[in-house]
Amino acid sequence: MTSVDYKLLNTDGTARRGQLQFARGTVETPAFMPVGTAGTVKSVTPEEVRASGAEILLGNTFHLLLKPGMEVIAAHGGLHKFMNWSGPILTDSGGFQVFSLAKLRKITEQGVTFRSPIDGSKIFLGPEEALDVQHTLGSDVVMVLDECTGYPATFEHAQQSMQRSMRWAERCKRAHKGKHGALFGIVQGGMHLQLREQSLQDLINIGFDGYAMGGLSVGEPKDEMLKVLSYMGPKLPANAPHYLMGVGLPQDLVEGSRFGIDMFDCVLPTRNARNGWLYTPNGIVKIRNATHRTDTDPVDKSCECYTCKNYSRGYLCHLYRSHEMLGARLCTIHNLHYFQKLMQQIRQSIEDCRFMTFRKEFYDGIGVEPPDVA
Numbered sequence: 001m002t003s004v005d006y007k008l009l010n011t012d013g014t015a016r017r018g019q020l021q022f023a024r025g026t027v028e029t030p031a032f033m034p035v036g037t038a039g040t041v042k043s044v045t046p047e048e049v050r051a052s053g054a055e056i057l058l059g060n061t062f063h064l065l066l067k068p069g070m071e072v073i074a075a076h077g078g079l080h081k082f083m084n085w086s087g088p089i090l091t092d093s094g095g096f097q098v099f100s101l102a103k104l105r106k107i108t109e110q111g112v113t114f115r116s117p118i119d120g121s122k123i124f125l126g127p128e129e130a131l132d133v134q135h136t137l138g139s140d141v142v143m144v145l146d147e148c149t150g151y152p153a154t155f156e157h158a159q160q161s162m163q164r165s166m167r168w169a170e171r172c173k174r175a176h177k178g179k180h181g182a183l184f185g186i187v188q189g190g191m192h193l194q195l196r197e198q199s200l201q202d203l204i205n206i207g208f209d210g211y212a213m214g215g216l217s218v219g220e221p222k223d224e225m226l227k228v229l230s231y232m233g234p235k236l237p238a239n240a241p242h243y244l245m246g247v248g249l250p251q252d253l254v255e256g257s258r259f260g261i262d263m264f265d266c267v268l269p270t271r272n273a274r275n276g277w278l279y280t281p282n283g284i285v286k287i288r289n290a291t292h293r294t295d296t297d298p299v300d301k302s303c304e305c306y307t308c309k310n311y312s313r314g315y316l317c318h319l320y321r322s323h324e325m326l327g328a329r330l331c332t333i334h335n336l337h338y339f340q341k342l343m344q345q346i347r348q349s350i351e352d353c354r355f356m357t358f359r360k361e362f363y364d365g366i367g368v369e370p371p372d373v374a
């Protein structure tokens with residue numbers, strides 16, 4: 001029945017530097033959570049993930065429910081033991097994947113019925129079922145089941161969708177009583193600020209251990225996302241953690257932190273690593289490009305990861321072009337390290353009350369104009 005304590009260490013404007021204190025360990029915030037979709041951060045071991053600086057992982061309920069299935073996870077005593085990660089784990093509710101991946105789904109007030117993409121069997125996921133799965137996983141942060149409103153959505157559609165999510169949030173709160181883990185509510189409402197505010201107020205009335213912003217980065221223009229983020233971020237309850245779901249370009253981590261977000265997750269560093277896209281303080285390096293073939297420098301001279309300390313761009317370019325497995329592993333190690341280093345710099349700049357100066361240096365480094373948000 002442990003939960004999470006949020007400890008605020010410093011603020012700089014609306015940015016905040018803090019700690020999430022779990023029974024399984026402390027997480028320095030703002031924090032980036034690598035995604036372990038199928039019970040693994042693809043191609044790297046938990047030790048390698050830990051060495052990158054990550055203190056908390058995200059697990060996907062939908063994928064784990066389908067494969068290997070809850071009887072396998074339960075037989076191992078939960079996801080931590082199954083995948084050999086002893087730190088905190090946040091799990092999503094499965095809703096996002098059901099809505100985005102599952103074909104033949106039917107949504108009612110009770111929940112969502114869908115066909116398994118693996119064997120075609122019929123599966124029902126309601127608020128209670130989504131929590132039941134996360135309890136079996138042993139999650140340290142349990143997310144409510146919500147309906148992720150797509151983009152674009154009319155006011156009426158976004159309102160109905162949000163209101164259903166709020167009714168589901170209430171059912172999740174009841175289903176979580178006495179169970180392990182913190183329970184986070186999710187603010188919805190599309191790009192409509194009035195609905196977003198209503199959604200947040202409804203969640204505060206129900207009472208959660210943390211508050212997430214859902215339904216962003218769903219295909220809307222960047223300025224729409226920033227409008228919602230800059231308006232809602234500072235309104236999230238000060239004494240609880242704030243989580244921006246599924247948003248993870250380096251620029252988004254900087255902007256999210258600016259508006260008081262404490263937690264982020266995204267598949268970008270790992271997925272792009274497998275595509276040979278490497279993040280550096282000077283922008284993206286596409287390692288398959290012929291220009292790197294004879295380059296004996298590391299990906300990033302300032303990077304202290306295992307890959308940059310030991311291998312050249314030319315070697316990585318060769319591995320990538322030869323479809324060698326080690327290429328994906330080494331690229332993943334570097335990207336995970338870059339994302340954690342960025343978060344560490346964000347945290348330090350908030351501590352030193354120089355966040356906006358850091359922000360400018362960051363954009364100068366990657367050669368991108370900072371977004372103009374009031």
Ligand SMILES: [Zn+2]
Pocket residue numbers: 299300303304305306307308309333334335337
């Ligand atoms: Zn590196």
